[in-house]
Amino acid sequence: MTTPSGDEVRVLVAGAGSGPVLALDEPLSFWGGVDPETGDVIDRRHPQHGSNVAGTVLVMPGGRGSSSASSVLAECLRLGTGPAAIVVRDADEILMLGSLVAGLLYQRSCPVVAVVPEQFARFRAADHLIVDGGRIGS
Amino acid sequence: MTLVLTSHERAMLDGSGTEAERIAMSIIVRVADVMGAEQLLEIGGAHIDSCLYHGRAGLDFAERLVAGGGRVQVPTTLNVSSLDLLHPELYRGDAETAALARRLMECYEKMGARPTWTCAPYQLDARPAFGGHVAWAESNAIVFANSVLGARTHRYGDFIDICAAITGRVPAAGLHLDEGRGATLWIDVAGVPGALLEADVFYPVFGHLLGKLAGVGIPAVTGLPAGVSEDRLKAVGAAAASSGAVALMHIVGSTPEAPTLADAYAGAVPSAPDITVTMDHLRAARDELTTASGPVGVVSIGTPHYSVAELETVARLLDGRTVATGIDLYISTGRNVMAAAADAVGRIEQSGASIVVDTCTYITPIIRRPESAVMTDSGKWAFYAPGNLGIDVVFGSMAECIETAVTGEVVRDDTIWG
Numbered sequence: 001m002t003t004p005s006g007d008e009v010r011v012l013v014a015g016a017g018s019g020p021v022l023a024l025d026e027p028l029s030f031w032g033g034v035d036p037e038t039g040d041v042i043d044r045r046h047p048q049h050g051s052n053v054a055g056t057v058l059v060m061p062g063g064r065g066s067s068s069a070s071s072v073l074a075e076c077l078r079l080g081t082g083p084a085a086i087v088v089r090d091a092d093e094i095l096m097l098g099s100l101v102a103g104l105l106y107q108r109s110c111p112v113v114a115v116v117p118e119q120f121a122r123f124r125a126a127d128h129l130i131v132d133g134g135r136i137g138s
Numbered sequence: 139m140t141l142v143l144t145s146h147e148r149a150m151l152d153g154s155g156t157e158a159e160r161i162a163m164s165i166i167v168r169v170a171d172v173m174g175a176e177q178l179l180e181i182g183g184a185h186i187d188s189c190l191y192h193g194r195a196g197l198d199f200a201e202r203l204v205a206g207g208g209r210v211q212v213p214t215t216l217n218v219s220s221l222d223l224l225h226p227e228l229y230r231g232d233a234e235t236a237a238l239a240r241r242l243m244e245c246y247e248k249m250g251a252r253p254t255w256t257c258a259p260y261q262l263d264a265r266p267a268f269g270g271h272v273a274w275a276e277s278n279a280i281v282f283a284n285s286v287l288g289a290r291t292h293r294y295g296d297f298i299d300i301c302a303a304i305t306g307r308v309p310a311a312g313l314h315l316d317e318g319r320g321a322t323l324w325i326d327v328a329g330v331p332g333a334l335l336e337a338d339v340f341y342p343v344f345g346h347l348l349g350k351l352a353g354v355g356i357p358a359v360t361g362l363p364a365g366v367s368e369d370r371l372k373a374v375g376a377a378a379a380s381s382g383a384v385a386l387m388h389i390v391g392s393t394p395e396a397p398t399l400a401d402a403y404a405g406a407v408p409s410a411p412d413i414t415v416t417m418d419h420l421r422a423a424r425d426e427l428t429t430a431s432g433p434v435g436v437v438s439i440g441t442p443h444y445s446v447a448e449l450e451t452v453a454r455l456l457d458g459r460t461v462a463t464g465i466d467l468y469i470s471t472g473r474n475v476m477a478a479a480a481d482a483v484g485r486i487e488q489s490g491a492s493i494v495v496d497t498c499t500y501i502t503p504i505i506r507r508p509e510s511a512v513m514t515d516s517g518k519w520a521f522y523a524p525g526n527l528g529i530d531v532v533f534g535s536m537a538e539c540i541e542t543a544v545t546g547e548v549v550r551d552d553t554i555w556g
Contacts, residue, residue, distance in 0.1 A: 012172050027383075031192070031526075032522060032525065032526030032527075033525075033526070036192075036193055042526070043525040043526060044524060044525045044528065045524065045525040046525065062354070062383075063383075064383055065277055065293055065354070065379060065382075065383030065384075065385065066277060066295070067187040067217075067275040067276050067277055067280075067293075067294065067295040067296055067299075068187060068190060068192060068295070068296055069295060069296075070295045070296040070297050070298070071188065071190075071192040071193070071195060071196040071296040071297070072192050072193070074193075074195035074196070074199070074297075075192055075193035075194065075195040075196070077195075078193070078194060078195045078198075079193075090354060091172065093169055093172065093173065093292075093293070093294075093295070093298065094293065094295035094296075096168075096169065096172060097165070097169070097295060097296065097297045097298050098296075098297075100165060100168060100297075101165075101195065101199050101297050102195065104161065104165075104199075104202075105195065105198050105199060105202065106195075
């Protein structure tokens with residue numbers, strides 16, 4: 001992976017990851033929203049119901065505040081069904097914790113970065129993104 | 139801005155204490171950095187959500203902490219788990235998952251937390267004081283602590299909850315600070331008819347609407363009668379923390395940081411409400427909480443866990459009648475509340491209803507007829523079940539839920555909604 005020369009972003013969890021973009025139209029709770037066995041989005045009320053987060057750069061407004069989302073994200077990362085990277089508009093400590101603990105236990109964290117609204121709109125529209133350290137590029 | 143640690147905090151981080159303290163403090167410090175905290179705060183208590191089993195990752199983390207000598211440093215209560223230890227026959231999941239869930243529960247008991255197993259820690263004997271800092275997880279408990287008790291907790295989730303309990307520290311940031319607690323949105327309900335404001339059923343519906351309007355914001359609500367009861371505020375907060383991420387709401391005239399609208403705002407008060415709630419808003423919110431149109435086979439109430447007063451109301455509404463053939467009635471509460479309401483519980487059980495403690499019907503397989511629609515009086519249950527469990531729901535008041543359970547036919551009176 002080449003280091004992207006693109007935008008500087010705020011790092012919540014460090015690391016590198018790249019993949020096709022999965023852009024979510026609404027916040028998503030991993031708890032009740034993602035099946036850790038498959039990575040499928042199972043929340044029937046979510047606009048992206050039926051898509052799969054595994055290996056994607058997940059570009060999402062944020063989590064939904066559910067306390068259990070940290071555990072479910074960590075379980076996804078343990079099982080290899082988690083995203084390659086997460087890009088959020090609203091910094092989310094609950095998602096951050098899931099990735100941090102997957103790193104601590106299994107060396108399987110995914111980078112989590114927060115971006116400003118202008119960047120968020122642009123990254124949502126990208127096909128493929130590379131997140132590395134404090135930078136994102138396509 | 140740089141985080142400054144005390145010598146004791148530094149010692150925990152450096153590994154001078156236990157391995158569990160080192161892990162826990164390293165996580166607290168990482169989160170403090172991201173939140174822009176300049177120091178840590180001592181907490182007076184913690185409420186842990188991590189004891190609910192979601193897979194091996196949560197168990198591996200807890201066992202790592204136990205092996206590292208993890209002990210909670212502050213009074214710590216435990217949220218619902220996957221199992222009802224007092225009514226084990228209710229569990230319908232597989233034995234392997236149950237064994238892993240039990241192991242997870244034991245880890246948290248070994249670390250010194252109280253086996254309270256309730257999502258309503260504010261219904262336990264000791265409650266956080268006004269202005270006191272705590273680390274609470276579980277979204278309905280967070281919004282209750284901040285709003286109704288005036289205690290201070292950020293939105294904590296799994297893993298950081300136990301890290302805060304082990305270190306006795308949280309980042310000095312977010313909802314712990316005065317500047318993080320001012321209203322960001324003014325919602326006025328003065329135009330809602332008084333008869334509806336007098337009805338319990340208004341409150342979870344309003345909470346569902348409030349969450350959708352406020353999102354991650356801090357709403358100030360005017361126009362409700364002064365002194366809204368704790369059970370009604372519980373229903374508002376639980377629904378608002380499900381449809382939205384509300385962690386603090388100022389109900390002017392009812393919650394302690396909002397005697398007036400000006401108190402709810404840290405700075406200048408806007409000249410007009412951001413949103414004036416209409417009956418159209420409320421009817422739409424009510425309708426969103428119902429996805430089934432046919433009969434129901436299950437009635438599930440008590441999310442969040444019912445209080446003593448709510449159990450007594452259920453017993454009074456049942457009035458010695460029995461649950462209809464073809465309906466299962468589940469009533470969730472905390473084991474402490476069940477013990478305190480023994481008379482009401484006895485009368486409820488004579489009806490054929492199942493009292494559920496230590497867990498909840500939407501997080502673990504308890505419902506005997508998962509293929510049938512479920513009636514509930516909980517905005518939270520009605521919000522999560524269709525999306526997360528694939529269960530269709532009918533929302534109604536507690537009284538309507540009880541009438542449905544004893545008659546076997548869905549009873550709902552919508553006249554109060556105009």
